[in-house]
Amino acid sequence: MLSPESATVVRATLPVVGGALDDITERFYSTMFAEQPALLDGLFNRTNQANGEQRKALAGSVAAFARALLADPDARPDALLARIAHKHAALGVTEDQYTIVHKYLFGAIVDVLGNAVTPEVVGAWDEVYWLMAGALIAREARLYQEAGVDPRRPWRRWTVVGRREETADAASFLLRPADGGPPPPARAGQYVGVRVRLADGVRQVRQYSLSGGIGGTLRRITVKRVAGAAGTPEGEVSNALHRTAREGDELTLSAPFGDVVLDDSAAPLVLASAGIGCTPMVGMLEHLAAAGSGRRIRVLHADRSPADHALREDTGRLVGTLADARADFWYGQGAGPGAHGGRMDLGGLGLPADADVYLCGPLPFMRDVRAQLLRSGVPARRIRYEVFGPDLWLARTEN
Incomplete structure (x- = not known):
């Protein structure tokens, strides 16, 4: 007070x-x-x-x-x-x-x-x-x-048991605890901190969503390599992981955290993402598929092209195993049959106003999709979002 x-x-x-x-x-x-x-x-x-x-x-x-x-x-x-x-x-x-x-x-x-x-x-x-x-x-x-974490010793070593190249700049790492113990519990939508010692000796932490293995003995993260651009440096940790992390190597991880998690609900569900924002959505889909969910689910994703769409095959496979799920993809180029061209447009999709909506992707994308959802009648309280890095949105609005 x-x-x-x-x-x-x-x-x-x-x-x-x-x-x-x-x-x-x-x-x-x-x-x-x-x-x-x-x-x-x-x-x-x-x-x-x-x-x-x-x-x-x-x-x-x-x-x-x-x-x-x-x-x-x-x-x-x-x-x-x-x-x-x-x-x-x-x-x-x-x-x-x-x-x-x-x-x-x-x-x-x-x-x-x-x-x-x-x-x-x-x-x-x-x-x-x-x-x-x-x-x-x-x-x-x-x-x-x-x-179950001691904040004075929050880190744990994990072994890379598999690596899969998803796109030219995204790779998935399958992990298990190096100490042989069980993994900590995780909820669909959460992320882990990954701590990496860089070439200059300084350790840096980045947070990556769990894109799979949430209910099993392994965990999966999918990392997009952040390329440098004019005036901005390349992503230090993402590039270090892409260059050096191979099967048999060890990584240092935190326990899973994150407040944007899949709720236990029967309400219709909309998962909307862009770019590497697909990672928590695929983790949610895997959890729903494992549970045999009968929820009405719409998966919406936007990307530069099909070749840039990480976890695309996983998304299609998981949607195909769910009783009432459908996926729509938008690509800036090379959309091809069955996909939409250009930016994500929710018009004509008939999204239910009582849906629980989860957003993940660049802030401009999320702002645009949120505005479309509000115009279509979805209440603001039903829209949740995850952002990678500092939250420059929530600090300005809590609507």
């Missing part, structure tokens, strides 16, 4: 603090990493630091949390907190690190805003920070406990 006194100060200063958050977070990260470089080894994603995405996500999340407290001081934005907590758990974030973040974040606030930061302003925003941090610490503790 945000105190009335702090709420008054936060409301008055939110425009100033919110307007400067990008500068504040830039100062925060640069100062913290200069003095605590070890945090870039195995915790923070240095690619997202370089391109500014992590900074934008942090700024947006803090502002969104503050606005939510002002709207209802007794409530907390559960969707925002759950998304962050699961991401943190897959990285092995610990309670003591919130104190480190607090030190450098508030130092950056003072540096950027100067004399505007009175003791009253510091006290009010300090309350906002610790309300958010406390809620995340509690959620992350529950997640670790439910997963």
Whole structure:
């Protein structure tokens, strides 16, 4: 609960603090990493630091949390907190690190805003920070406990027992625990953190959806190699995995986490994805097929071409085993018979308004499909989405 006194100060200063958050977070990260470089080894994603995405996500999340407290001081934005907590758990974030973040974040606030930061302003925003941090610490503790994970030792070695090239830039890795023990429980739609030591000795973590094996003794992840482009570096971990991970090698994984999971429901289901966003959808399809689901299921996927569509054969095979499932594919080029050309268009598909909808893919794709769904009568509460990397969407809206 945000105190009335702090709420008054936060409301008055939110425009100033919110307007400067990008500068504040830039100062925060640069100062913290200069003095605590070890945090870039195995915790923070240095690619997202370089391109500014992590900074934008942090700024947006803090502002969104503050606005939510002002709207209802007794409530907390559960969707925002759950998304962050699961991401943190897959990285092995610990309670003591919130104190480190607090030190450098508030130092950056003072540096950027100067004399505007009175003791009253510091006290009010300090309350906002610790309300958010406390809620995340509690959620992350529950997640670790439910997963049977010691947050001080969250990593486990897994052996690559199979590798399959899906497309020219996507490969699947079939994994089993190297210690011979059972895999941790997983839910369809979840992801694991994969920690890789790079050529310069620094460890980096990326999160990959489970694309198969969720209910068995093995797990599968499908990794798209992120190519560099003008002004942007290549994906460090994805390229390292493609170059080096072979059958018999070992990888370091977290337990499965992720709040966008397939619910146990009889409602119609729509799985809409683009590009490598197909991975959690295929994991969901495999789970549904194994359970003999009779749900009405529509699988919708968009890609550059059939050759770029990872797990296409798996998708078709799984759809074919389900009692009431159908798949529609859209390709920018080479659509061919039975597929649609161009961008995904939901018009004429007759999607049921009471469907549970899951989205995964680039943010522009998800925004466009979500808007089409809303126009077709699907309520916003029935639409859920997964995003790879910092969530630049939820920090701006919770509709």
